[in-house]
Amino acid sequence: MGLLASVTEPDIRRHLLRDEGEVIVDEVRKHWVAYVxxxxxxxxxxxxxxxxxxxxxxxxxxxxxxxxxxxxxxxxxxLHARMDRFVITNMRVFRLHGVLAQQLATMPLSRILDITVAKPLTGRVLGYGHFIFESAAQEQGLRDIRFVGRPDDRDLAIQRVVQRSGLRGPRVVN
CATH class of the missing domain: 1.20.5 (Single alpha-helices involved in coiled-coils or other helix-helix interfaces)
Known part of the structure; x- marks a missing residue:
């Protein structure tokens, strides 16, 4: 990682539980609208x-x-928008943000009760939306994720990971 990248890119891999087999499913950067x-x-x-x-x-x-x-x-x-990352792994979702002082908010997949995908009119036209996570602990640092590109695809990715981990029970096939 070069000098410029070390200042403008958050080090996501440093926060992975590699010895537990955690892998990144999707790393979400802010949609270009966040830079307007x-x-x-x-x-x-x-x-x-x-x-x-x-x-x-x-x-x-x-x-x-x-x-x-x-x-x-x-x-x-x-720079603040560029350093804000939302990451979906096979074990959890987390958000890393901040420029000088960084904050890491983590939620295991088992604690995700509901995901609301809010797409305002401009978001529907330009291809972005906002995630609102509901869990047993209502006030956490991972409640609102704003300016997510391709929000429907990202929502399906989270649902797939939750389903594959076996947290929602077996699929019923008729």
């Missing part, structure tokens, strides 16, 4: 910087500072 706000801020910051040569030289430092501040915030928002 950061891109809009980037455009705003660039517009502010482009306007600097047309301003009074004595006051140009203020828009220059503001432009760089907006660009830095846009970069931070983009």
């Amino acid at each position: 706000r950061a891109v809009l801020e980037l455009v705003l910051g660039l517009a502010i910087l482009v306007s600097v040569p047309f301003l009074d030289p004595d006051l140009a430092w203020l828009p220059l500072l503001l432009g760089f501040g907006v660009l830095a915030h846009a970069g931070w928002k983009a």
Whole structure:
């Protein structure tokens, strides 16, 4: 892993229980829609910087500072979205997020009672949705997973893993 990747990519494999046979079924990155706000801020910051040569030289430092501040915030928002990962394994689901301080929220497959897939109108058009997990412990760090690309496919992947693990009982075939 290169220097840039070590800063911009979370180390998912480090959190796997390899000695227990845990393998990744799906690693979910944020849908591109999650980056729209950061891109809009980037455009705003660039517009502010482009306007600097047309301003009074004595006051140009203020828009220059503001432009760089907006660009830095846009970069931070983009990095925050990039570092947020939702992972489905054969034993559990977990979410790793955070840039400087990282948080890991884990839920064993046996504790998943219900998954709600919320797809707003824009999500239906652009191909993203939000997962809402229900478990016996209602308030956990894994309740809301936002901006999941191909949410129906990801939901089916979770259901398949739960079924294959034998947690829902045997399949009934007529």
